Amino acid sequence: MPKILLVEDNEMNRDMLSRRLEKRGYTLAIAVDGAAGVAMAKSEAPDLILMDMSLPVIDGWDATKQIKADPATAKVPIIALTAHAMDSDRQKALAAGCDDFDTKPVELARLLVKIEELLKKFPPKA
Amino acid sequence: MKSLSFRWQLTLFILMISGVTLSLAFAGLYLYDVQQFNAEVQTRLESSQAAVIESVLPQLEHNPNATGLSLKVLAGNTQVAAGAIYSRDNRLLGQFVRPGSVEKVPPSRGLLSQLTPERGAVWLPITSGLRPLGQLYLKAELSEADRNRFANLMRGSLIIFFASAMLAVAVAFRVQGRITQPITELARVSTHVQRSRDYSERVQTTASGEIGDLIQSFNAMLDTIQSNTAELERARAAAEEAREKIHQTNDQLEEANRTLEARVVDRTRLLAKAVKDAEEASKAKSSFLAKMSHELRTPLNAIIGYSEIMREDAVDDGDTRTADDLDKVLSAARHLLGLINDVLDISKIEAGKMELYLETFELSKVVTEVISTASPLVAKKGNSLVVDCPPDIGTMHADATKLRQMLLNLLSNASKFTEKGTVTLKVRRQRGEPEDNIELAVIDSGIGMTPEQLARLFQAFSQADASTSSKYGGTGLGLAISKQFAQMMKGEINVTSTPGVGSTFTIRLPANVQSKQPKIVGTSSPKLTRSPFPTQTRPKILVIDDDKEIRIVIAELLNMSGYEVIEAASGQQGLDLADQSAPDLILLDVMMPGIDGWTVLTKLQSKPRLADVPVIVLSAVSDSDMAMSLGAASVLLKPVDASRLTAEIAMQLCPVDGSFVLLVEDDPDSRNLLIRMFEKEGWQFRAAVNGNAALRVLHKAAPVFIILDLKMSGMNGFELLEVIGKNPAWSKIPVAIVSSMDITPEMRDYLQTRVTAIFQKGRFSREELADLIRPVIQGGAPVPAAKPA
Numbered sequence A: 001m002p003k004i005l006l007v008e009d010n011e012m013n014r015d016m017l018s019r020r021l022e023k024r025g026y027t028l029a030i031a032v033d034g035a036a037g038v039a040m041a042k043s044e045a046p047d048l049i050l051m052d053m054s055l056p057v058i059d060g061w062d063a064t065k066q067i068k069a070d071p072a073t074a075k076v077p078i079i080a081l082t083a084h085a086m087d088s089d090r091q092k093a094l095a096a097g098c099d100d101f102d103t104k105p106v107e108l109a110r111l112l113v114k115i116e117e118l119l120k121k122f123p124p125k126a
Numbered sequence B: 001m002k003s004l005s006f007r008w009q010l011t012l013f014i015l016m017i018s019g020v021t022l023s024l025a026f027a028g029l030y031l032y033d034v035q036q037f038n039a040e041v042q043t044r045l046e047s048s049q050a051a052v053i054e055s056v057l058p059q060l061e062h063n064p065n066a067t068g069l070s071l072k073v074l075a076g077n078t079q080v081a082a083g084a085i086y087s088r089d090n091r092l093l094g095q096f097v098r099p100g101s102v103e104k105v106p107p108s109r110g111l112l113s114q115l116t117p118e119r120g121a122v123w124l125p126i127t128s129g130l131r132p133l134g135q136l137y138l139k140a141e142l143s144e145a146d147r148n149r150f151a152n153l154m155r156g157s158l159i160i161f162f163a164s165a166m167l168a169v170a171v172a173f174r175v176q177g178r179i180t181q182p183i184t185e186l187a188r189v190s191t192h193v194q195r196s197r198d199y200s201e202r203v204q205t206t207a208s209g210e211i212g213d214l215i216q217s218f219n220a221m222l223d224t225i226q227s228n229t230a231e232l233e234r235a236r237a238a239a240e241e242a243r244e245k246i247h248q249t250n251d252q253l254e255e256a257n258r259t260l261e262a263r264v265v266d267r268t269r270l271l272a273k274a275v276k277d278a279e280e281a282s283k284a285k286s287s288f289l290a291k292m293s294h295e296l297r298t299p300l301n302a303i304i305g306y307s308e309i310m311r312e313d314a315v316d317d318g319d320t321r322t323a324d325d326l327d328k329v330l331s332a333a334r335h336l337l338g339l340i341n342d343v344l345d346i347s348k349i350e351a352g353k354m355e356l357y358l359e360t361f362e363l364s365k366v367v368t369e370v371i372s373t374a375s376p377l378v379a380k381k382g383n384s385l386v387v388d389c390p391p392d393i394g395t396m397h398a399d400a401t402k403l404r405q406m407l408l409n410l411l412s413n414a415s416k417f418t419e420k421g422t423v424t425l426k427v428r429r430q431r432g433e434p435e436d437n438i439e440l441a442v443i444d445s446g447i448g449m450t451p452e453q454l455a456r457l458f459q460a461f462s463q464a465d466a467s468t469s470s471k472y473g474g475t476g477l478g479l480a481i482s483k484q485f486a487q488m489m490k491g492e493i494n495v496t497s498t499p500g501v502g503s504t505f506t507i508r509l510p511a512n513v514q515s516k517q518p519k520i521v522g523t524s525s526p527k528l529t530r531s532p533f534p535t536q537t538r539p540k541i542l543v544i545d546d547d548k549e550i551r552i553v554i555a556e557l558l559n560m561s562g563y564e565v566i567e568a569a570s571g572q573q574g575l576d577l578a579d580q581s582a583p584d585l586i587l588l589d590v591m592m593p594g595i596d597g598w599t600v601l602t603k604l605q606s607k608p609r610l611a612d613v614p615v616i617v618l619s620a621v622s623d624s625d626m627a628m629s630l631g632a633a634s635v636l637l638k639p640v641d642a643s644r645l646t647a648e649i650a651m652q653l654c655p656v657d658g659s660f661v662l663l664v665e666d667d668p669d670s671r672n673l674l675i676r677m678f679e680k681e682g683w684q685f686r687a688a689v690n691g692n693a694a695l696r697v698l699h700k701a702a703p704v705f706i707i708l709d710l711k712m713s714g715m716n717g718f719e720l721l722e723v724i725g726k727n728p729a730w731s732k733i734p735v736a737i738v739s740s741m742d743i744t745p746e747m748r749d750y751l752q753t754r755v756t757a758i759f760q761k762g763r764f765s766r767e768e769l770a771d772l773i774r775p776v777i778q779g780g781a782p783v784p785a786a787k788p789a
């Protein structure tokens, strides 16, 4: 089953999203800040990353840039999650290297469509 | 003629007429007399006539051109003075003149003699049978009585002529008095008025008819001129008086002006303060709203999320009662979320913070999306949904998210207020000059609205009547927001409705929405900051923006403020020009076709020669994290405020000499608080938004004190401390940490060896901080590098 790395500092959001994704059969890895997210993108080798943008230590934009700059992790698709329902955030997310973007609160059905689309575009290696 | 007086002109005219008449009468009389006389002569000469013709006929019959014919037979008749024979072609063939007579015969029979009758002469044809052979001319010897008869005629005519001429002159003299007197008087008066400019004189006359009218008009004209002149005179006097007064008042005014100027300066200062206060208040309000909505949304998201999880579980377990209950919780929570979003939208619009995000999209795609979201809503009350959208509706350039929100609200309203009816979405493109319009109409067959209800529509928090919200729910914000969105896109929303029949809401938008926002404001503000350098050294500023209009405005503004401007129309040109011209500062637009601003910024930062050039990013996007983390010196929001821009540039370029404080802080509110403290103390300072920007300052000059935030995008506080610590030129500079971060014991251990003091944001007095800085600024005495543990 595809492995998703969820980078999210808010405990409840983390809990909800991971449970609902697990229920649909995804394997989950969890990081609670940007730095951990960058590290786990390497160590966990996920098939896709869900990246919150406002994160402690280093924020989502920076974490994304670092992941995309490292040849080992550059190919992993990233979906940015932003709290602001602002279209300009989409621009920023895409500029930082994200492959897609969704707003919080997460609407699961919509997010699942995006996840599946990206997994089709970047098929898991195993 | 021209110089003759009117009287003589008239007399001459009458004389001329009578002269011509009489001459014609005389000529007629004369001709009549000649004719009478000649008829008499013809009878008198009848016998000689016959004799002559008899004597010459045989010769003429023999040869019609025989010359030298003898007319001696005429000598016998003493009544004949002369005679002659002429051929058919009027040549003289023979003649006779009585000896001692002065008469002459015409040398040939000319045209003249045929037409003008000669007194006492007759012409007779000579014929043989019916054949014409020539003409006979006879002139009678005039008797005394004949001659008298002519003289009498002449005499009579002359007498009549002179008598009538006398009469004409007499009449002329009598008549001219009546005609010319008024005209002469008119001429006299007008000449006089012209010379003396005395408009009080009038022409006295009893004349009637046209001349009377003429004189009356002339008098009326004089009346008008007289009164006008009088008025003019009065006005001139008044003007003179006023001028005198103005002269006096001017002095007083100048005096008042001086006082006023002083007062204006005071007022401006107060006003500037008021504006600043208001700005701060509005900033506080919008940041409160942003925080508030975030605070509300976070728990609400948890409620929605966990309810969804529980509902899924309940459905899996077949527990329909719990699932139903959770559906209610979910619908209430979603409603609340919608409400919060609406309130946030309205307050954003009111604060002027709502932005348009324009993109080109397939209209049919947006319609399909909206329909798929709205169709369950419509179906809920047994309504059927009709979509009437031509497949070739084409693309539109607008804010798709806002259009979606507007359509969803109209469709949800229509289905809310309609039961077992029809809801129609009709989309049309209206071709037009200079551009097309898109019309989207939502038509329902629901309860409709009365004119009074219609009048209250589109206002925030207004529903058709108070009972609506209890019966149908809703906040009354949807239409107000939709209307504002439509207006932002230079369009409109209209409604027609009949109670009990239904309503039609029509959105009309330009197919190609232009962002009409002014890109730069306040260019004529008096608060512009000039270049901090003397006028002859003009720092070079590179402006990179694809929008020509904004480049022109900025170039003009900066030239005026003492800078030299280099313009680049694209990201690539910007990079090239940055290399070639070594600017002192760069203004960079974000949204550009081709290489965008973010890429330009990244590339600039990667070139060692350019990394130290401060870059100010001009962005339409409200979040500055991205720019800062990429190394921008500062970010200004579009529309760019000219006074902010010039102040920012001056601050970035300002050479610091002597002691200054370096403030490294990314939160603008905290930064402003501390900057105000510096200004109050009169300290020089530089502000940097993160470690990268701080290093740019440090490379130019070392500050005497550093205030450092820890959490910043880009290079953060910890990283900067590492760099500072490794450079001997900087490692002795005292540093105070001001941060909102929860500082763990390990962090504290790490920091304490490197910094002078640690302050928790919101929990320290600025006086404490100022006490630390004051001695270093004043004496330059170094503060102990670290506090004893």
Ligand SMILES: Nc1ncnc2c1ncn2[C@@H]1O[C@H](COP(=O)(O)OP(=O)(O)O)[C@@H](O)[C@H]1O
Residues within 6 Å of the ligand: B409, B413, B414, B417, B444, B446, B447, B448, B449, B457, B458, B462, B463, B464, B465, B468, B473, B474, B475, B476, B477, B478, B479, B480, B503
């Ligand atoms: N299609 C419609 N038919 C009848 N009334 C309507 C319709 N659309 C709007 N209204 C009236 O206008 C009011 C304001 O609508 P709106 O601004 O969308 O707020 P809300 O939907 O939250 O009540 C509604 O409450 C209703 O009274």
Ligand SMILES: [Mg+2]
Residues within 6 Å of the ligand: B409, B412, B413, B474, B478, B479
């Ligand atoms: Mg509504």
